[in-house]
Amino acid sequence: MNRTVIKHVILIVVGLAITAPQGWAGNKRIMSIKAAEVVAERAIVESVHGLKLRAKEEVVDMIPTTFEGSTESKTAATIKGIKYEEKTYDAQKDIAKVTASVQLENITNIDGKPMSLGNKVFKRVGFATSTPAMAGPIRALRAAELDAYKQLIKRVVGFTLESKTTVENFMLKSDEVKTKVIATLYLAELTDYGWDENGDAYVKLKLDVKDASAVIGEKVVESADTIEVEGLGSQENDYKSGGKTSAQPKTKK
């Protein structure tokens, strides 16, 4: 009799131990969803109001361990009317996904210029987690997003190249190559995103050059009608030991 009771008690305890973490998940779910909402809102602000971006790359003697690449972005705006179209939460991975959209007639961009958006719908996606171990793919996605912004700016306004080159018997040897870009960007549209089999993230952004040119009121250097770029981001920095290297873009909001 006693044995049966003990068996039942053990079974109940084990059962509770297994189900408790899911049953009493605490605020993880809410935190992750809220964070994903904020990330999606930031993406909307970056698309519609625009963002300031400063990026530089530097390499010495063409040695990968000396490569230093950093991208900083900044944006701030008050936008009304952002809608959350879809909210998904993966309890097992503690990852939340929120799709946000906005439809506006006019907006003042990051440069303080009023822009007519003609009620065009801008849609962006945000991912977030409250579990640090699961943040890798999300960080890689943000790195890919910043890389895509940087590429768009490089195509739209160009960039500065600075270098020191040695010539030996008419043979060129790049000693030091630096690129710099500081610019503002608006109206970038997300066309695709995801992760490949290695866990590296990609983000595809599109910019309608004619629209952008009309809105900005300046001629864009690119001759194509639309510019489409693919930004890449990785979860791991292979050159960590080099100390100086940071290929994954840094972010500043």
Add this chain to the structure above:
Amino acid sequence: MRLTSLIILCFCMAIPASSAYGGNREMVEKEIKELDELNKQAVQQLPDIPQNGTIDLKAKVIQQDGKPKIDVIEHRVSPKKTKMAPLDKKKHLPATPVVDKPIDLGKQGNLNKVEGETTENEPNSD
């Protein structure tokens, strides 16, 4: 049976773990290659590339018809000065004149021997 299941489970966990997180090596290498090519393209636009030396360059790069268009804003070329030994006309070594005459390959011997002399070891032709 249990052991087999355990091995299969370990394999299933090991395979995705080894292939995950490819890192940024490939991206960095591609970026470096692009930077190197772009810089060489910019330098080759300069009219005064020395045989040996260094070139400091600043350029504005824009995209035009899918290709980079490089406008060099400023550049400084520093040719490498090769040090030549000063030639002293008074002290330079006298050049040895070359005598044109047939060389008898069978008669090679002591370099210090004066022509016309015979040595002890040399067989006398008389």
